[in-house]
Amino acid sequence: MQKNEAVSVSVVKRLPRYYRFLGELLGSGVTRISSRELSERMGLTASQIRQDLNHFGGFGQQGYGYHVEALYSEIGNILGLNHGYKTILVGVGNLGRAIATHISFETKGCRLIGLFDSNPHIIGEMVNDIIISDVRDLERFCREEQPVIAVLCIPKQATRDITQKLIDCGVRAFWNFSHYDIALGHPNVVVENVHLGDSLMTLTYGVKNNLRQTP
Amino acid sequence: MQKNEAVSVSVVKRLPRYYRFLGELLGSGVTRISSRELSERMGLTASQIRQDLNHFGGFGQQGYGYHVEALYSEIGNILGLNHGYKTILVGVGNLGRAIATHISFETKGCRLIGLFDSNPHIIGEMVNDIIISDVRDLERFCREEQPVIAVLCIPKQATRDITQKLIDCGVRAFWNFSHYDIALGHPNVVVENVHLGDSLMTLTYGVKNNLRQTP
Numbered sequence: 001m002q003k004n005e006a007v008s009v010s011v012v013k014r015l016p017r018y019y020r021f022l023g024e025l026l027g028s029g030v031t032r033i034s035s036r037e038l039s040e041r042m043g044l045t046a047s048q049i050r051q052d053l054n055h056f057g058g059f060g061q062q063g064y065g066y067h068v069e070a071l072y073s074e075i076g077n078i079l080g081l082n083h084g085y086k087t088i089l090v091g092v093g094n095l096g097r098a099i100a101t102h103i104s105f106e107t108k109g110c111r112l113i114g115l116f117d118s119n120p121h122i123i124g125e126m127v128n129d130i131i132i133s134d135v136r137d138l139e140r141f142c143r144e145e146q147p148v149i150a151v152l153c154i155p156k157q158a159t160r161d162i163t164q165k166l167i168d169c170g171v172r173a174f175w176n177f178s179h180y181d182i183a184l185g186h187p188n189v190v191v192e193n194v195h196l197g198d199s200l201m202t203l204t205y206g207v208k209n210n211l212r213q214t215p
Numbered sequence: 216m217q218k219n220e221a222v223s224v225s226v227v228k229r230l231p232r233y234y235r236f237l238g239e240l241l242g243s244g245v246t247r248i249s250s251r252e253l254s255e256r257m258g259l260t261a262s263q264i265r266q267d268l269n270h271f272g273g274f275g276q277q278g279y280g281y282h283v284e285a286l287y288s289e290i291g292n293i294l295g296l297n298h299g300y301k302t303i304l305v306g307v308g309n310l311g312r313a314i315a316t317h318i319s320f321e322t323k324g325c326r327l328i329g330l331f332d333s334n335p336h337i338i339g340e341m342v343n344d345i346i347i348s349d350v351r352d353l354e355r356f357c358r359e360e361q362p363v364i365a366v367l368c369i370p371k372q373a374t375r376d377i378t379q380k381l382i383d384c385g386v387r388a389f390w391n392f393s394h395y396d397i398a399l400g401h402p403n404v405v406v407e408n409v410h411l412g413d414s415l416m417t418l419t420y421g422v423k424n425n426l427r428q429t430p
Contacts, residue, residue: 012420016413020394043399079416080423098313103411109419148422173422175415179235184258190426192418194411196318198231200390201294203407204324205227207363207388208295211405 011052015075017042018052022072034065081109085173088114088142089151090162092122092132095177096153101128110149114141138162142169151175160185226267230290232257233267237287249280296324300388303329303357304366305377307337307347310392311368315342325364329356353377357384366390375400 021042025033035053039046053071056078076082087110089100096115105112115127116135125132133141142165150171152159159180166174173190174182183191205211236257240248250268254261268286271293291297302325304315311330320327330342331350340347348356365386367374374395381389388405389397398406420426 013417015420016410016416019416020410020413041399043396078420080419081416083419083423085419085422093317094313095317098309099411102308102310103415105415108412108415109423110415149418173418175418181258184256190418190421192414192421194409194414195231195235196314196409197323198235199407199409200318200320200323200325201231201234201296202228203364203388203390203405204295204298204300205230205293206405206407207300208298208324 011055014044014052015079019072019075019079019081022068022075025068026072030068032065032067038066079109081107083109084111085109085149086145086147087112087149087151088116088138088145088147088171089153090116090135090138090166091152091154091158092117092119092127093153096151097127099151099153099177100130113145113147116141135162139165139169142166142171146170149173149175151177152180153177156180226270229259229267230294234287234290234294234296237283237290240283241287245283247280247282253281294324296322298324299326300324300364301360301362302327302364302366303331303353303360303362303386304368305331305350305353305381306367306369306373306392307332307334307342308368311366312342314366314368314392315345328360328362331356350377354380354384357381357386361385364388364390366392367395368392371395 021038035046035049038044039049042049044052053066056074084106087105089096089112092100092115096117100112100115112128112130115130115132116138117123117132118135122132123134148171150166150173152162152174154162156179159176159178159182163174163180163182163186167186167189171189174192176182176191176193177196179195179197182189182193236253250261250264253259254264257264259267268281271289299321302320304311304327307315307330311332315327315330327343327345330345330347331353332338332347333350337347338349363386365381365388367377367389369377371394374391374393374397378389378395378397378401382401382404386404389407391397391406391408392411394410394412397404397408
């Protein structure tokens with residue numbers, strides 16, 4: 001599957017959504033589906049779907065459609081979901097706790113192995129079978145366990161220092177819920193930002209301007 | 216400020232970020248800033264910034280730069296952040312609770328006035344000074360209070376019915392954390408989706424393919 005070298009950003013952005021839809025189809029016992037059917041369920045055009053999936057070698061067969069399980073598993077491979085990248089989460093406040101309990105890391109190619117906070121009242125507590133460690137143990141832990149991904153649910157002021165420490169310890173990807181712009185100072189790490197406040201402001205803009213869909 | 220009729224999607228997507236940066240500048244006592252300085256801090260080109268802000272009438276002055284407070288307040292107006300749209304949240308599990316406590320709705324143009332859940336163990340509890348109500352009271356509440364925005368932190372299966380009920384009661388915008396595709400069945404409401412799982416899969420893809428930035 002070498003074709004995915006040239007895959008565009010917008011196609012990659014749609015992959016998780018294909019993966020989710022196909023997983024749901026599998027779960028409800030659907031074994032094959034036409035691009036037309038898939039397009040109706042996903043709100044994309046059939047030709048868009050064929051184009052997207054052709055990037056990855058084209059799993060459809062004329063007159064048969066897509067083999068749901070094969071396509072699901074192939075997209076999972078492309079996304080890297082079978083890797084189980086070691087992941088830690090820093091900042092177990094309301095948001096961090098929700099992320100640690102709500103997100104199924106295992107099915108997203110990650111394995112959550114550590115939680116860190118500076119609040120002495122919650123250090124030692126278990127969340128989702130993982131003990132909350134003192135953030136002062138972060139570097140020792142990282143040198144021993146070599147996590148690849150860090151989830152940051154800490155305030156912007158704290159993120160700068162923590163990010164530098166983590167990069168020094170070998171962490172190379174950040175799921176960043178803080179407002180600190182990691183990419184600006186560290187162009188060589190992988191960053192995926194989740195700015196919930198920005199998302200809500202986009203919704204407010206949509207309401208104010210009576211848009212059908214937010215931009 | 217009539218010029219914003221023709222504003223492109225990508226410009227609008229950047230507005231919350233401008234707003235955040237300008238707010239931070241204000242907070243640290245900066246009263247004016249050049250497009251070059253702003254560009255360095257935001258990782259955009261100066262010409263990009265000038266182009267973006269020109270869409271809204273151009274607040275910069277040659278040789279002076281931007282008046283931070285005026286620009287901040289104007290972008291806030293454009294985003295609709297002074298509206299205080301009545302907002303309810305349905306589903307006060309880990310994620311809903313984190314959203315209710317972590318997000319400052321007031322500064323994003325929203326006013327959180329109701330929390331709803333079906334779990335009898337948490338109905339009656341206070342979260343962020345708002346009592347959790349029984350979801351069976353949702354329709355009565357909506358007819359009385361006329362909320363405009365609903366935040367949905369419930370499972371996909373429940374979202375279909377709840378969405379229909381809310382639309383029937385006049386809710387016209389959804390901040391959707393569920394995997395239910397509201398826009399597919401309801402093209403006339405405003406929807407902003409937050410798919411945290413998709414975001415994590417995008418990060419995993421970035422790690423696997425050694426990308427600098429996620430797509």
